[in-house]
Amino acid sequence: MPTRTAAQRREEARDAFDAFLAECPTRRLIERISDKWVGLVLRELACGPRRYSDLSRQLAGVSQKMLTRTLRNLERDGLVTRTVTPSVPVRVDYGLTPLGQSLLPVMRAIKSWAEQYMAEVLASRASYDAAAAPAGAATG
Amino acid sequence: MPTRTAAQRREEARDAFDAFLAECPTRRLIERISDKWVGLVLRELACGPRRYSDLSRQLAGVSQKMLTRTLRNLERDGLVTRTVTPSVPVRVDYGLTPLGQSLLPVMRAIKSWAEQYMAEVLASRASYDAAAAPAGAATG
């Protein structure tokens, strides 16, 4: 009887790998930018500071909760600044930090590839689906 | 009484925006690469073709279901090839298509930013959290 069973060794390997993934900077960055509204917020702020209400209007589909959370996360990560002007009613402006600005080229690289090649991806997807489920074609 | 209430107009705007998001190539690409295992699979395949079992061993934390699904999605999108050798037992090799290879520079851009700046992000995160929840510090 071995000290650890095969299942235990697998589990340990999995845990170790999960720990690695949790640390992995690349994975962390991907997680950050894959939040549904992050890309759009960054795009808006790339053009200059915006008020909360401006963002809310531009990103027509976002809920208050998600916009706030997205902005808070970005602020927490040092990517955007949050400036409160204690007028009545209060005014809050959001803008990119230098760190946030340094991220823009990465976003542009993503956008650029997407605009060049996503059509190809979609075409491949369509033909794959057509081959798999001919929807009415005779199978035999 | 207006033809549409404010709530209705908001809802329409949201639907329109959702439709836009669903189409947006950038969003689609981000969704693809943010799948938990996609980055790691691409990294493995970047070095050359790999067998299913090789990938399974390298990506120690992945379940069979997720590895298979990830590979299938990538194949469907024209990013990887799947080659079955009908020996006994069967052998399946995965490799990058030219389209898949064209994605590597984007992944490298992400990785590069992450390795340069994620430490800064984490530091910001830590100090933000420290300020918000001093965990034992006197609040008054």
Added chain:
DNA sequence: CAGTATCCCTCATGATACTG
């Protein structure tokens, strides 16, 4: 070896209502 099939659970997102 390379998968399928099934059940389960967490978490991101969202709808709604309320507030300083």
Added chain:
DNA sequence: CAGTATCATGAGGGATACTG
């Protein structure tokens, strides 16, 4: 105006068992 609080949901991810 710029949020917070609460509840609901559904899709992604995973554990486990089975198969050609």
